[in-house]
Amino acid sequence: MSESIPPVSVIQNKDIRIVEFTNNKILDEANIADIGQTLISLIDERDYPKLLLDFSSVDHLSSAALGMLININNRVKKKNGQLRLANIKQQILEVFLLTKLNKLFRILPSRDEALASFTQ
Amino acid sequence: MSISGANNDDRRKHRPAGEHRSSSDSARSDSSPVRVTIPSDFGASREIQKQIIDRVVRCGFGDQAIFAIKLALEEAMINAIKHGNKLDPAKSVHIAYHVTPQQAEITVEDEGGGFDRHCVPDPTADENIEKCSGRGILLMEAYMTSVEYGANGRRVKMIKKNEEQATPHLSS
Numbered sequence: 001m002s003e004s005i006p007p008v009s010v011i012q013n014k015d016i017r018i019v020e021f022t023n024n025k026i027l028d029e030a031n032i033a034d035i036g037q038t039l040i041s042l043i044d045e046r047d048y049p050k051l052l053l054d055f056s057s058v059d060h061l062s063s064a065a066l067g068m069l070i071n072i073n074n075r076v077k078k079k080n081g082q083l084r085l086a087n088i089k090q091q092i093l094e095v096f097l098l099t100k101l102n103k104l105f106r107i108l109p110s111r112d113e114a115l116a117s118f119t120q
Numbered sequence: 121m122s123i124s125g126a127n128n129d130d131r132r133k134h135r136p137a138g139e140h141r142s143s144s145d146s147a148r149s150d151s152s153p154v155r156v157t158i159p160s161d162f163g164a165s166r167e168i169q170k171q172i173i174d175r176v177v178r179c180g181f182g183d184q185a186i187f188a189i190k191l192a193l194e195e196a197m198i199n200a201i202k203h204g205n206k207l208d209p210a211k212s213v214h215i216a217y218h219v220t221p222q223q224a225e226i227t228v229e230d231e232g233g234g235f236d237r238h239c240v241p242d243p244t245a246d247e248n249i250e251k252c253s254g255r256g257i258l259l260m261e262a263y264m265t266s267v268e269y270g271a272n273g274r275r276v277k278m279i280k281k282n283e284e285q286a287t288p289h290l291s292s
Contacts, residue, residue: 027194029162029202060187062194063259067252074250091187098262099255100244 007034010042016050016118017042018111021057026065036068040075049081052114056087066099073105082106086114151179153218160205160213160230165197168215172226175219181282188263189224189280195256196228196276204230204274223265227277234272 011018019039026032043049051072069085076083085107088096096102108114154171158164169190176189197213205211211231218225243254261267264278 028166029198060190060194062191062198063253063255064198066255070250070252091184095191095259099258100249104249 006038007031008038013052013115015046016052016115018052018054018115020054024057024059026058026061026068029064032062032064032068035065036071039072043072043075043079043081046081047079049076049079050118051076051081052084052086052111052118054087054111054114055085055089055092056111058092059089061092061095063099066095066101070101070104082118084108084114084117086111151218151220153216156215157212158215159209160201160207160211161209162201165201165213169193169197172215172217172219172224175217176224179219179221179224179282181224181280185224185280185282189226192260192264192267192278192280193226193228195260196226196278199256199276200228200230200232203235204232206232222282224280224282225277226279227275229271229275232274234274236273237269 005022007023008019008021011020019042021035023031026035039051039053042051053069073083083106085105087110088107093102093107096105096107106114106117108117156168156171158168172193173186173190176186181189200213201207205213213231214227214229216227237257240257241248241254243249243251243258248254260276260278263280265281266279268277269275270277
C-alpha cells in the first residue's frame with residue numbers, strides 16, 4: 001500500500017527545493033534508503049543544490065535516519081550547496097540536541113525562516 | 121561461529137510473534153511477562169514492536185514515555201538484527217517484555233558476536249559528528265530510565281519508568 005507512495009514530495013521555490021516527508025515515521029530501513037536515494041538525486045541534479053527539508057509531518061525517526069541525513073549533508077557540502085532543516089517537532093528536535101547534530105545541521109523554526117536563510 | 125548446525129529445521133522454530141507467550145492463557149492479565157523469538161527480519165521485528173507499544177499505550181504511559189520506548193526499542197531491534205545477527209536468517213532475536221502501569225522492561229538478545237559498550241566511540245565528539253553511525257546506543261541510554269548490557273553485549277535490558285502514572289487523569 002504505502003510502497004507505491006513516493007517517500008517525499010518536492011516543491012520548487014525559485015532555485016530552492018522544498019522536501020516534505022510523506023510518512024510520519026522515518027524508521028524503516030527501506031523507507032530511509034528510499035528517501036536517501038531521492039535526496040541524493042535531487043542534490044546531484046544541480047551544481048549548487050539548495051535543499052530545505054520540512055519535518056512538519058515527522059513524528060518519529062531513528063538513528064538510521066540521522067545517519068542518512070548526515071550522509072545527505074556531506075553530499076550537499078561536497079557540491080558547495082546549502083541544506084536547511086525546518087519545522088522539526090519538539091520531540092524530534094530533542095533527538096537532534098541529544099546527538100548534538102544541531103551543531104552540524106542548520107535548523108530553523110519555520111519554512112519561511114529557512115527559505116530566508118539561503119544565500120545566493 | 122555457531123551457525124554450523126543451522127538449516128531449514130532451525131528456521132521452522134520461528135513462529136509468528138506472540139506464539140511463545142509464557143502465558144498461553146489469553147484471559148490472563150495484560151501485564152504478564154511475554155517472551156518471543158523472531159527471525160532476523162525487519163518485518164517480524166515491526167510486528168513485535170507494535171505489540172509492545174500497544175501494551176505500553178494500554179498501560180497508560182504518557183506521550184513522552186511512549187516516544188522514548190518506541191525510539192529505544194527501534195534502536196535495540198536494529199542493533200540486534202543488523203549489527204548483532206548481521207541479517208543472518210539462521211539467527212534469532214529473543215525478546216522478553218514485561219509492561220505494567222509502573223514500568224516497561226524490555227530485554228532484547230541476539231545471537232551475534234556481542235560488543236563492548238566501552239569500545240563504542242562517542243558519536244557527539246567533534247571528530248565523530250559527521251560519521252553516519254553510533255547514535256543508537258546513545259539514544260537508548262538517553263531515553264530510557266536504565267539500560268544494562270549482558271551476555272558480552274548480546275543482550276540489552278532496558279527499563280522505562282512510567283513517571284506520569286502517579287498523577288492519573290480524573291474522568292467524570
